[in-house]
Amino acid sequence: MIEAKNITKKFRHVTALKRLNVSFGENRIYGLLGRNGAGKSTLLNLITNRLIPSEGFLYVDGMPAMENDTALGRISYMSEDTLYEPSVRVRRMFEWSKLFNPGFDTDYANGLAAKFGLDPGKKFGQLSTGYRSIAKLVATLASGAEYLLFDEPVLGLDANHRQLFYEELLARYAEKPCTVILSTHLIEEVSALIGHVVIIKDGTILLDRPAEEIQDMGFTVSGRKEDVLAWSSGKNILGTQEIGGLMLAHILGDRGAVPENLTVTPLDLQQLFIHLTNA
Amino acid sequence: MKLKQMTLWQLKANSTAFLIFYGILLALAVTLTIVFFSLAGSGYTGTFNFGAAAIGAFFLFVVGCSSFSENLHIAFANGVSRRTHFLSFLLLSVIASAVTAAFGVAVDAIPSLSPATWQPLFTESPWAQFLFFLALNMALMALGYFIAGAYYRMNKAARWIVSICIPAGLIVLAVFTVSAAEVPGMPLSAFAQIFIWMASSLMNAALFWIVFAALFFLFGWLVTRRAGVRQQQAAA
Numbered sequence: 001m002i003e004a005k006n007i008t009k010k011f012r013h014v015t016a017l018k019r020l021n022v023s024f025g026e027n028r029i030y031g032l033l034g035r036n037g038a039g040k041s042t043l044l045n046l047i048t049n050r051l052i053p054s055e056g057f058l059y060v061d062g063m064p065a066m067e068n069d070t071a072l073g074r075i076s077y078m079s080e081d082t083l084y085e086p087s088v089r090v091r092r093m094f095e096w097s098k099l100f101n102p103g104f105d106t107d108y109a110n111g112l113a114a115k116f117g118l119d120p121g122k123k124f125g126q127l128s129t130g131y132r133s134i135a136k137l138v139a140t141l142a143s144g145a146e147y148l149l150f151d152e153p154v155l156g157l158d159a160n161h162r163q164l165f166y167e168e169l170l171a172r173y174a175e176k177p178c179t180v181i182l183s184t185h186l187i188e189e190v191s192a193l194i195g196h197v198v199i200i201k202d203g204t205i206l207l208d209r210p211a212e213e214i215q216d217m218g219f220t221v222s223g224r225k226e227d228v229l230a231w232s233s234g235k236n237i238l239g240t241q242e243i244g245g246l247m248l249a250h251i252l253g254d255r256g257a258v259p260e261n262l263t264v265t266p267l268d269l270q271q272l273f274i275h276l277t278n279a
Numbered sequence: 280m281k282l283k284q285m286t287l288w289q290l291k292a293n294s295t296a297f298l299i300f301y302g303i304l305l306a307l308a309v310t311l312t313i314v315f316f317s318l319a320g321s322g323y324t325g326t327f328n329f330g331a332a333a334i335g336a337f338f339l340f341v342v343g344c345s346s347f348s349e350n351l352h353i354a355f356a357n358g359v360s361r362r363t364h365f366l367s368f369l370l371l372s373v374i375a376s377a378v379t380a381a382f383g384v385a386v387d388a389i390p391s392l393s394p395a396t397w398q399p400l401f402t403e404s405p406w407a408q409f410l411f412f413l414a415l416n417m418a419l420m421a422l423g424y425f426i427a428g429a430y431y432r433m434n435k436a437a438r439w440i441v442s443i444c445i446p447a448g449l450i451v452l453a454v455f456t457v458s459a460a461e462v463p464g465m466p467l468s469a470f471a472q473i474f475i476w477m478a479s480s481l482m483n484a485a486l487f488w489i490v491f492a493a494l495f496f497l498f499g500w501l502v503t504r505r506a507g508v509r510q511q512q513a514a515a
Contacts, residue, residue: 045507045508048355048358049355049358049360049361050355050507050508051507051508052505052507067360067361067362068360069280069281069358069359069360069363070280072358072359072360073281073358074358075358076358079508081508081509083352083353083355083356083508084352084353084356085349096288096353096357097357099284099287099288100281100284100285100288100357100358100359101357101358145358
């Protein structure tokens with residue numbers, strides 16, 4: 001389990017995280033969500049010792065994470081930043097990953113690279129943004145680590161590659177269960193994958209719940225505009241969408257009895273996120 | 280602790296550069312010795328000392344300068360702590376300094392195979408020369424690492440100020456120190472005495488560079504211990 005206790009991170013003029021408490025349990029897929037500048041990358045950088053907290057403590061499986069090679073060796077983190085020099089070849093990065101992480105599966109990494117169409121002979125400087133992301137996510141998936149952290153893993157990836165990444169992530173998770181933390185802005189795409197949602201807003205945890213509980217927090221009704229408006233009047237509406245004469249309303253709270261002319265579906269995570277983070 | 284892995288990585292990452300550098304030095308020393316020997320046979324006169332060990336010290340300064348940013352990022356990318364990253368650099372600097380000093384002293388002995396053209400740079404024993412260059416190499420590696428680390432941590436404005444003020448201050452200090460060494464009773468005469476003492480023997484100089492190295496390794500650790508990833512470091 002990864003635990004952050006009373007974490008504060010101050011930069012010169014900005015407090016990125018404010019006395020934040022959160023834990024990431026074993027063998028679950030977490031969605032770490034938040035608007036730009038909310039503190040997601042800072043939290044992941046702190047967990048992986050790439051930044052030092054101003055206050056508070058971080059633990060990995062009960063061990064302090066700060067300056068602890070054993071604890072840090074259990075985590076593989078694909079960051080938005082590319083930490084390899086432009087002159088480094090992808091193949092060389094795999095070799096180095098194997099040197100530092102005995103559990104790194106080179107055959108699996110090469111297989112994934114082939115699936116994504118990534119040429120391991122290319123240098124980082126020769127790769128497009130999308131392929132740089134692919135190189136990093138392949139290294140993370142093949143790391144053999146118990147905790148896989150992804151910060152914007154699909155940055156620059158086309159729809160086909162994004163789909164392939166989600167499939168490979170699930171296959172890796174099914175074969176070798178691990179804790180996955182996905183920090184992304186593409187909420188709709190990952191909503192089917194994640195089992196637990198953590199939303200950060202202004203450096204604090206706004207929501208930390210299992211996905212199924214979030215679905216129980218509300219619901220979406222759809223139908224003719226007049227019917228939806230009439231039925232949802234007085235309810236806590238998160239947002240609405242209109243297409244022609246039809247309307248979708250995302251509503252927070254118990255659904256109660258719903259007329260037959262309206263269709264009810266589970267609450268859309270993205271709508272909840274927008275509502276919570278706009279408030 | 281991933282000290283072994285991090286040290287191995289540094290050795291692998293630097294081995295090509297070291298081999299090329301040693302190869303060039305060796306080839307130049309042998310070629311120039313043959314050229315000078317041939318010229319001496321043709322009636323020309325002249326002396327020759329290649330100074331390979333001294334060139335090696337400057338090479339290691341460059342290695343020190345390039346051992347901060349990339350190494351730290353490789354450490355971050357592979358779950359290695361700053362402490363392990365720094366210790367592995369310390370270990371690399373001892374190994375690289377010793378090998379380069381031994382190689383430099385040995386290469387500098389090549390011109391002595393043609394004594395007619397050879398003017399020795401040092402009169403002390405090869406062992407004393409090795410100790411001196413070992414200390415000098417470590418000192419310059421430590422200095423290079425510290426400079427790279429300090430620049431990594433600074434913002435743009437601080438880099439400009441330091442880049443102008445430190446060299447200017449060192450030039451002024453050197454001028455005053457030289458003046459103080461020549462005229463007793465000047466404000467910096469006690470400081471100048473350190474350099475007079477250092478220049479009196481190779482072992483004194485070795486001792487000076489060892490203290491210098493220890494000091495800059497300490498400074499190097501101070502800039503390493505709270506260094507973060509570059510993009511977010513810039514905001515700090």
